[in-house]
Amino acid sequence: MIERQPARDRRLPILEIAPPAPSAGRTAAEPGDERLGEFRPEPRALPAFYVWTLGCQMNRSDSEEMSGRLLAAGATEAPTMEAADLVVINTCAIRELAEAKVIGRQGHLGRLKAANPSLRIVLTGCAVRERDREGLGRRYPAVDLFLRPDEEPELIDRLGLASAQGPVGAVGATTIVGRTVVGVADHLAATRSAAVAGGTVQRSSTVSAWLPIIYGCDKTCTYCIVPFSRGPERSRPFDEIVDEAQTLAAAGFREVTLLGQNVNSYGHDLPVESRFGHVRTARWAGRQLDLGSRPDLAELIRAIDGIRTADGAPAIPRLRFITSHPWDLSDRLIEALADCPSVCEALHLPVQSGDDDVLRRMGRQYTTEHYLERLAKIRAAVPGITISTDIIVGFCGETEAQFERTLRFLESVRYDQVFAAAYSERPGTPATHLPDDVQAAEKRRRLNALLALQEPIGLERNRAWLGRDVEVLVDTVARERSHDHDEPEAVGQEMAGEGSGPGGVRPGPGEVALSGRTRGNKLVHLAGPTDWLGRLVTVRVQHAGPYALRGKPRADGVAELHLGDLGRMASQPSVSDLGGRAPTGR
Ligand code: SAH
Ligand code: SF4
Ligand code: F3S
Numbered sequence: 001m002i003e004r005q006p007a008r009d010r011r012l013p014i015l016e017i018a019p020p021a022p023s024a025g026r027t028a029a030e031p032g033d034e035r036l037g038e039f040r041p042e043p044r045a046l047p048a049f050y051v052w053t054l055g056c057q058m059n060r061s062d063s064e065e066m067s068g069r070l071l072a073a074g075a076t077e078a079p080t081m082e083a084a085d086l087v088v089i090n091t092c093a094i095r096e097l098a099e100a101k102v103i104g105r106q107g108h109l110g111r112l113k114a115a116n117p118s119l120r121i122v123l124t125g126c127a128v129r130e131r132d133r134e135g136l137g138r139r140y141p142a143v144d145l146f147l148r149p150d151e152e153p154e155l156i157d158r159l160g161l162a163s164a165q166g167p168v169g170a171v172g173a174t175t176i177v178g179r180t181v182v183g184v185a186d187h188l189a190a191t192r193s194a195a196v197a198g199g200t201v202q203r204s205s206t207v208s209a210w211l212p213i214i215y216g217c218d219k220t221c222t223y224c225i226v227p228f229s230r231g232p233e234r235s236r237p238f239d240e241i242v243d244e245a246q247t248l249a250a251a252g253f254r255e256v257t258l259l260g261q262n263v264n265s266y267g268h269d270l271p272v273e274s275r276f277g278h279v280r281t282a283r284w285a286g287r288q289l290d291l292g293s294r295p296d297l298a299e300l301i302r303a304i305d306g307i308r309t310a311d312g313a314p315a316i317p318r319l320r321f322i323t324s325h326p327w328d329l330s331d332r333l334i335e336a337l338a339d340c341p342s343v344c345e346a347l348h349l350p351v352q353s354g355d356d357d358v359l360r361r362m363g364r365q366y367t368t369e370h371y372l373e374r375l376a377k378i379r380a381a382v383p384g385i386t387i388s389t390d391i392i393v394g395f396c397g398e399t400e401a402q403f404e405r406t407l408r409f410l411e412s413v414r415y416d417q418v419f420a421a422a423y424s425e426r427p428g429t430p431a432t433h434l435p436d437d438v439q440a441a442e443k444r445r446r447l448n449a450l451l452a453l454q455e456p457i458g459l460e461r462n463r464a465w466l467g468r469d470v471e472v473l474v475d476t477v478a479r480e481r482s483h484d485h486d487e488p489e490a491v492g493q494e495m496a497g498e499g500s501g502p503g504g505v506r507p508g509p510g511e512v513a514l515s516g517r518t519r520g521n522k523l524v525h526l527a528g529p530t531d532w533l534g535r536l537v538t539v540r541v542q543h544a545g546p547y548a549l550r551g552k553p554r555a556d557g558v559a560e561l562h563l564g565d566l567g568r569m570a571s572q573p574s575v576s577d578l579g580g581r582a583p584t585g586r
Contacts, residue, residue: 026067026077026202046075046161047120050084054101055092057259057322058230059125061210063090065195066124066152068202073161085118088155089143091125093225095424099127102140109142120144120159124152126229131428149230150215153191193240196247207475207534208318209253213241213300214260219325221352222363222431223395223423226261233262235270238295238303245304249315254473254534256304258297258321264328267295281330297321298336305340314342317536318473318519322348327365329374338381345382346521349375350390354409355402358395361434368409375413386461386520388417393450394443395423396434403446407453416461416520417547418454422447455546462522462544469554472524472539474516474532478503504543504550515548523548535559 025048049070053063066088067077078084087109092098102123113119123140124147136146145158192212195201203209216231217224241258248256260266272293279299280292307315319342326349337343349371353359356367378385391406410418422443425436438446503525505513511527516537518524525548526539538557543550 025079026071028071028074028076046073047086047118047159048076048078048084049086049088050078050081051088051090052081053090054098055090055094055125057210057257058212058261059090059092060204061212061259062125062149062152063088064202064204064210065192065200066090066155068195068200069153069156070161071202072198072200073156075161082112085116086120086122086159087112088122088124091123091127093126093129093229093426095421096426097424102127106140106142113142122147122155122159124155125149126225129225129228129428131228153195192236193244196240196244205475207253207473208255208257209248210259211241211244211248211256212236212259213263213297213321214266217261218265219262219365220363220430222361222434223392223426223429225426225429228428230261233265233269235266235268237270238267238300241300242303242307245316246307249307253316254536255318255320256316258300258304258319260321261323262325262328263297263321264324264330264333266297266300267291270294279332281332296330296332298330298332301333301336301340301343305336305342314340316342319343320346320521324349325365326351326371326374329378331377334374334378334381337378337385344519344521345384346386346388346519347378347382348388348390349378351409351413352390352392353395353398353402354406355398358398358402358406361397361431362392362395363430372413384520386416386522387413388419388521389413389415391418391420391450392423393420393446394438396431396436396438398423398438398446403449407450410450410454410457414457414461415454416522417458418450420447420450420454458546459544462546462549465518465522465541465549466544467541469538469540469557470518470520470522470524470549470551472516472518472526472537472551474514474526474528474535474537476515477530477533478505478513478515478525503548518549525550526553528553532558 049067051063051067053059070086070088071077075086081087089102091102109121113121121143122145123136123143126149127140128136128146128148130148133146136143140146147155147158151158214233214235216233217227218233220227245256268291273295274293276293276295276299279294279296281296301319301321304316304319305314309315319340324347329349337347351368351371352362352364354368359367375387378387391410393403393406422440423436423438425432503513503515505525505527507513507527510529512530513525514528514530514532515523515525524539524541526537528537532553536559538554539551540554541549541551
């Protein structure tokens with residue numbers, strides 16, 4: 001079954017990791033030393049909170065931090081929004097519909113407040129932009145407190161919750177276009193490490209972890225709201241990231257995804273250091289900027305890959321990163337991908353359009369020729385690498401011929417996966433000065449045409465895996481599709497075959513339908529016991545559909561659980577409502 005819905009909010013297309021069971025709720029940790037008990041806040045005075053997260057992995061990662069701070073302050077997690085007395089909404093603004101989804105819930109939230117006058121509602125994420133703060137109260141009448149994404153570390157203090165939080169760091173940063181301040185961000189980069197050191201990141205998976213490395217975005221893609229929402233780029237210090245990776249490795253995480261809107265520009269804003277003297281790199285921004293002697297993504301990947309177990313294997317077996325802007329994808333990075341065994345053979349490289357005029361109007365900084373040159377180099381360096389992309393159809397002034405060029409581009413590149421969306425005008429972005437002149441019905445037609453073209457290509461790419469053994473990191477106990485989560489847009493939902501269970505899997509006695517990802521980020525359905533969650537299982541691929549594979553685990557192909565996993569896995573079963581879904585873009 002393929003879903004062809006226009007413009008919904010969607011997530012970045014890397015990992016869909018099993019979140020904790022939605023009905024579970026979480027309680028604040030008891031202090032290990034009982035003498036500390038008297039310093040615990042009065043439990044009844046503290047709220048039961050519910051975090052509603054929309055959007056991409058960056059938001060999910062931020063929500064993990066917010067949940068962790070609330071739990072550390074002594075609050076408990078409510079199983080549902082209706083049972084909560086603090087609702088935190090982490091919004092996405094990438095397309096109009098993403099914002100509309102939350103605006104549309106204001107009536108419901110208002111009724112909840114009428115029924116529970118102590119209910120407080122906080123709204124954060126990308127819908128909170130400094131430039132139109134005044135308008136927020138009108139758009140979101142049920143909300144009590146608005147926080148920009150970088151203000152999220154203030155959540156506890158702003159709510160007046162007693163907490164033992166460290167001081168909030170302040171690193172001023174603004175994005176200025178012309179003379180207008182378009183994005184403001186003061187915090188986050190400095191407070192993340194405090195949260196990690198304090199153990200207050202409430203990770204939603206015990207298998208895979210997100211690791212933010214750079215906040216904000218300095219690109220000025222004309223259609224995009226992100227630089228306005230998230231402010232300018234702020235790289236986290238190199239050693240703090242490596243420390244966090246070390247903590248994750250020690251805790252037994254099998255997979256780490258480095259996060260940033262453009263991870264390829266990591267490090268350009270960090271100070272020069274002699275230990276990075278060998279890093280020679282430059283970037284064009286009107287003129288050539290020398291960015292040497294600072295860490296870059298390649299350096300960071302090599303350092304994390306260099307965290308090894310006693311037997312010399314990478315302590316984190318799977319390392320991913322997202323998202324890469326094609327313009328900043330350096331030779332140094334390509335070399336690191338080829339050299340580092342932990343780096344997964346998958347790259348998400350958004351192209352947005354296959355037409356150079358459209359790319360120019362989008363402000364993407366590269367031509368299709370440049371993109372193809374980078375791609376050829378990556379494919380030569382990492383044979384068999386999985387490549388996925390994002391496309392926007394119906395951008396301002398996109399003619400039929402220009403759209404056709406995008407289709408031909410997809411035909412020639414042969415992506416493993418394409419995340420497509422209809423252009424949605426975002427207030428305040430540079431593209432609002434261009435006429436949004438492709439009609440909604442025509443955008444939908446183009447979206448459907450593009451998906452119809454891509455589907456057999458995806459199938460062909462997946463069929464190449466038939467009969468082969470793949471290493472699957474099992475991250476999900478699949479269950480029948482539920483309808484109350486964010487749906488992906490414009491990407492397929494697949495039942496990989498004709499079987500009865502999720503993903504076409506027929507579990508035997510003592511088995512359930514499981515799914516996980518290959519190193520190449522292919523979704524694989526399989527049957528097995530629940531205790532395979534978090535393990536690397538070798539699977540012989542027996543069926544390939546356009547969006548997922550299905551296979552039979554090899555009897556000898558189940559890796560041991562990493563030490564340290566067991567206790568946490570048992571106490572926090574991961575049951576996902578995402579079983580069988582294709583990876584989704586944001
Ligand atoms: N920083 C990443 C991701 C940005 S948002 C990158 O540069 O690739 C994820 C995707 O949303 C984008 O790649 C783009 O395809 C899509 N997108 C962004 N703004 C949009 C808009 N106004 N309308 C439709 N799609 C949009
Ligand atoms: Fe948006 Fe472009 Fe930045 Fe991606 S690189 S977040 S598309 S401005
Ligand atoms: Fe949405 Fe913000 Fe992510 S706009 S896609 S939540 S960066």
